[in-house]
Amino acid sequence: METYVKLFVVLVSFNAFVFAQSTLVTSAGCGTTKGCFMLPSGCSDVSDCDVLVTWQQTGNDSVTLELLGKMESGDAYIAVGFSGDQYMGNDDVWGCLEYGGTVHVEHSYNLADPKFSQMVPLDPDTVTDVTTNSADSAIQCRFTRPLAGAFVLNDQTITYDVIKEYFLLVARGALWPANGMFFKAKHKVLPKISSSKMTVSSVAVDDVVAKRPILLKCHAGLMIGAWLGFASIGIIMSSYFKLFWPNSKLCGEKPWFAVHRFFMVLALLCFVGGFVVIFVHVGDFVPYRTMDQPIFIHAACGISAVALGLINPFMALCRPTPNAKRRPIFNWCHWIVGRSAHTLAVACVFIGVDLEMLDLPDYTFWILVGYVCFHALIEVVMKLIVGFAEQGGKRKVMEQYEMKAVNSSRDPIHMTEDTPSSPSGTYAAAVVLALHIIGVLGVVAALEVILALL
Numbered sequence: 438m439e440t441y442v443k444l445f446v447v448l449v450s451f452n453a454f455v456f457a458q459s460t461l462v463t464s465a466g467c468g469t470t471k472g473c474f475m476l477p478s479g480c481s482d483v484s485d486c487d488v489l490v491t492w493q494q495t496g497n498d499s500v501t502l503e504l505l506g507k508m509e510s511g512d513a514y515i516a517v518g519f520s521g522d523q524y525m526g527n528d529d530v531w532g533c534l535e536y537g538g539t540v541h542v543e544h545s546y547n548l549a550d551p552k553f554s555q556m557v558p559l560d561p562d563t564v565t566d567v568t569t570n571s572a573d574s575a576i577q578c579r580f581t582r583p584l585a586g587a588f589v590l591n592d593q594t595i596t597y598d599v600i601k602e603y604f605l606l607v608a609r610g611a612l613w614p615a616n617g618m619f620f621k622a623k624h625k626v627l628p629k630i631s632s633s634k635m636t637v638s639s640v641a642v643d644d645v646v647a648k649r650p651i652l653l654k655c656h657a658g659l660m661i662g663a664w665l666g667f668a669s670i671g672i673i674m675s676s677y678f679k680l681f682w683p684n685s686k687l688c689g690e691k692p693w694f695a696v697h698r699f700f701m702v703l704a705l706l707c708f709v710g711g712f713v714v715i716f717v718h719v720g721d722f723v724p725y726r727t728m729d730q731p732i733f734i735h736a737a738c739g740i741s742a743v744a745l746g747l748i749n750p751f752m753a754l755c756r757p758t759p760n761a762k763r764r765p766i767f768n769w770c771h772w773i774v775g776r777s778a779h780t781l782a783v784a785c786v787f788i789g790v791d792l793e794m795l796d797l798p799d800y801t802f803w804i805l806v807g808y809v810c811f812h813a814l815i816e817v818v819m820k821l822i823v824g825f826a827e828q829g830g831k832r833k834v835m836e837q838y839e840m841k842a843v844n845s846s847r848d849p850i851h852m853t854e855d856t857p858s859s860p861s862g863t864y865a866a867a868v869v870l871a872l873h874i875i876g877v878l879g880v881v882a883a884l885e886v887i888l889a890l891l
Contacts, residue, residue: 461570461577462489462505468642471501474605474631478644483507483575488607488629490517492637495581500599500637501566503579504533506609512536514621515576518547518606519599523630523649524794528606529597530554533569533578536612536619540569542580545621546588546595554621557588584637602634605643610799622799649891652718653794658888659711660789663704664742664782666881669812671700672779673873677819680826681863705750708782712743731788738785745778783809801887808880815873822869826862 463482467473471493480486482505489505506515516532518525526549534541542564544557563586569578585598607629612619632645678693687695722736752771757764787805790797 460484461568461579462491462503464489464491466493467491468640470640472635472637472640472642474607474629474635474643476629476644476646483572483577488515488609490605490607493640494584494638498584499563499581500584501579501581502531503577504531505575505577506533506607507575508535508609512612512614512619513576513610514543514612515607515609516543516545516621518608519597519603520606521603523604523606525549525606525628529599531580531582532621533576534612534619534621535571535576536614538571540571540576540578542567542569542578544582546590548590555590557590599637602636604634605629605631649795650718652714654888654891656711656715656718657789657795658885659707659714660739660782661786661884661888662881663707663711664779665786665808665884666877667700667704667707668746668779668782669877670874671697671704672775673815673819673870674700676816677823678866678870680823681866701750705746708743708746712739732792735785735788735792738781738788742778742781742785745774745781749774749778795888795891797887797891801884804880804883808877811876811880812873815869815876818869819866822862822866826866 460482464473464475464480464486467475471491473492474488474490475486476488477485480489482489486505487507489503491503493501495501502517504515504517508515512535514532514534516530518528518530520526520528525547528547530545530547532543532545534543542559544559544564545554546557547554563583565581567578567580569576571577584600585596587594587596589595608621609628611622613622614620629646631643633643635641635643674693674697678696679691682692685692689695690698749771752767752774756767756771783805787802789795790801790805
């Protein structure tokens with residue numbers, strides 16, 4: 438009997454030890470003996486917390502930090518940055534990195550220009566009492582670090598002092614190996630930002646995530662809707678659908694022209710609105726140090742796209758009559774300006790999603806890559822459909838059914854009796870058009886949802 442009792446005591450002690458290790462970071466004491474930033478609100482430990490960061494000043498020159506973050510399987514990290522604003526750049530960062538089956542503590546510094554996270558060597562004399570754990574799909578660590586200090590980075594002395602008030606920026610993501618080391622990749626989930634500034638000498642509790650400025654999100658949303666959605670549909674209609682439905686009318690116009698005009702007017706309204714909104718938000722041209730900074734390239738690229746987008750409709754209003762000698766010149770100029778505006782705008786969106794002002798998750802980039810590939814595929818398929826239709830006896834219909842003037846006006850001509858019927862491939866073209874509209878609007882909707890969650 439005594440043997441069984443001893444075995445029971447050993448098992449209970451072992452389970453208690455394992456439980457204590459798996460719940461290394463808890464919310465016990467939050468608001469009384471330590472400060473906390475927790476998500477979701479009211480969570481307690483690894484069982485229900487997605488993110489939990491705690492701090493407790495342990496003397497005149499040190500603070501104990503605790504980090505907990507739910508992660509996917511594999512090498513990963515959770516890091517907290519002490520920032521003077523709500524954007525990445527010039528931030529003192531401390532993180533817990535799991536690789537090789539072990540959790541490590543890392544100190545780094547987020548450079549603002551160029552945007553880069555630079556590792557800072559840990560001083561074992563000042564970073565003490567390190568305890569780590571990785572269980573239940575979560576990374577946890579506890580360590581004591583200096584309140585203030587300095588280090589040399591790129592021949593420049595960087596000082597930090599967390600006794601001051603800072604926003605907390607909490608990021609989670611995967612690690613990628615290179616040259617025998619592990620580096621933090623861009624976060625897969627949106628970083629969590631405290632709603633107010635905090636100091637490590639306080640025992641405040643924050644369970645509210647700061648939102649990105651509404652005008653900034655409106656700018657991004659309007660530009661994405663304008664260029665990736667409406668302009669994309671309008672371009673496909675004018676490029677490939679003049680051949681189809683020659684005997685039909687939509688709002689008194691050829692179907693391709695009515696749809697093209699409708700979506701391009703929507704695009705115009707959206708990108709003009711987005712242009713105005715960002716200038717209201719920033720108040721001036723964006724501040725920059727060098728012209729190779731992404732923020733400058735984004736702004737310059739965006740202004741160029743908007744300028745071209747405004748020029749094109751005015752060109753259309755001043756177009757020559759269909760039989761005019763200069764009409765081919767207009768057609769080429771209209772095509773080049775429109776395509777250039779769209780290309781610049783899409784490139785601008787690619788740059789914009791990686792700017793620190795929004796700091797979107799890395800999968801946003803792949804959504805945009807998917808959009809570009811999808812749009813290119815639609816163009817290739819439509820070229821094939823139009824080519825086969827023209828081979829079926831409908832050559833030169835693009836010129837034949839172009840808008841003509843009636844009595845020297847620029848109103849589209851009414852259909853005449855010799856107007857041919859729709860060519861072969863009309864049904865296939867309609868299916869591709871429907872797929873294109875669903876696809877691009879689906880991408881736009883996904884991006885708008887991501888923006889709304891910021």
